[in-house]
Amino acid sequence: MIYNQTQLPASISYQFEIEVNDLHKSFGKNNDILKGVTFRVKAGENLVMLGKSGSGKSITIKCLVGLITADKGCLKVFDIDITKLDYNQLNKIKLRVGFLFQNSALYDSMSVRENLEFPLRRHSTYLSDTEVENAVTEVLKSVGLLDAIDKMPSELSGGMRKRVGLARTLILKPEIILYDEPTTGLDPITSKEISELILSIQKKNKTTSIIITHDMNCARLTSDRIVILKDGVIYLEGTYTELKQSENEWVRSFFE
């Protein structure tokens, strides 16, 4: 079942689902974070973004969903430059792009069920109560958390919160998912489970993903390609194996 009504006309096709060209962002004077970030992500590809803390990885993906406005540059999602869209047009793009926050950002005042129903009821108003219930159950099953359906976010562990956050992202059936440090703060076993979940979702739903992580196991498991951000630009890109064997000591230090 497709819950997104917004589809591009069938005649439009594109090689890259995400194209970022010369992205600049600064916060105040002499505080340039992004100084011309350029990269592309193909449909169905899992791109892992590495870089030191504060290098601008989160800012890059937040620019892609309009949470942060870019100072300069072209941000194409589904071949549409989102920097030129108005609020309503951007919302139509947002419906097709999921975002998993670092701390999951679950709505504290709502139960797990209500967290999942919240976006669905607002964007798929044509669905009956039974259909909404089925969609919630189905997506919770896919992340293995059906038992927690009536729990409040405060009753969930870190790993469970990530899964519910992921379920909330998946319920709108996004074509692109942006993950902001999905395994941060989790134990190695749960981190591996989340990484495997990301991979299985990508395979099942054929989604395109950008995954920001410091967890090299997560990068190894999920990445088709890795880009490394340094000094506000893409410093290097390659596969996990290529970068691991890089002659550059700084790059290798990520893998040690």
Add this chain to the structure above:
Amino acid sequence: MTSYLKEIFTDSGNVSLIIIRFFTNILKAPFEVKELIRQCYLLGYKALPLVGITGFIMGLVLTLQSRPTMVKFGAEAWLPCMVALSLIKEVSPIITALICAGKISSGIGAELGCMKVTEQIDAMEVSAINPFKYLVITRILATTLMIPLLVVFADFIGILGGFVGMNIHSDISLFRYLNKILESLTFLDILPATIKTFFFGFFIGMIGCYKGFTAANGTESVGKAANSAVVAASLTIFVIDMMAVQLTDILFKS
């Protein structure tokens, strides 16, 4: 000094923008009716006990403290009218609004500030849900509708408190007490006092939302948002009251 002035002008500009955004969005679909009802329950109904207790004490205390002076001038019979007029025109609106500024405005400031810090507002944005409509408009509407009702409730309870106060030193039946009050009250005593409570409610909600929505990232800012919401809302209530009383004085001088 310059930065202080800059802050005041920035705040005034941002508050004006929120007010404009409120009125331009309020009639646009989708309407968050369920959330509005929930907020009315949380912000209005939940404040009933606090407002009731305060109203009762204000009525009782006002009666007991005014009585000796009224007796001295031989005007004890006018005590119910004086208490009722004081309560309806000034004491109940201002006390209820100040209590709500403390309870509701700080609550909204802290809640929205916390949602901002924990990226819950961003989560709504990325789900293409307008957080302004869901969080801000519903809360401002709820306070605008609920504060006048709470003030009317405080008026009634305050008048009952006055009745208890009267009966401590003298003996008067409830019917006679209420009759005395209704004889002296006119429509013009009630109308301006009620109209100003809508403004109290609007600004209590709006300031709480503004402070919460503009909280910087960090837990410290949540406390600051709650605190500054109470201070700003309380001050605004006094300013609105002053303007309302002067306006009433000019309009209904005769």
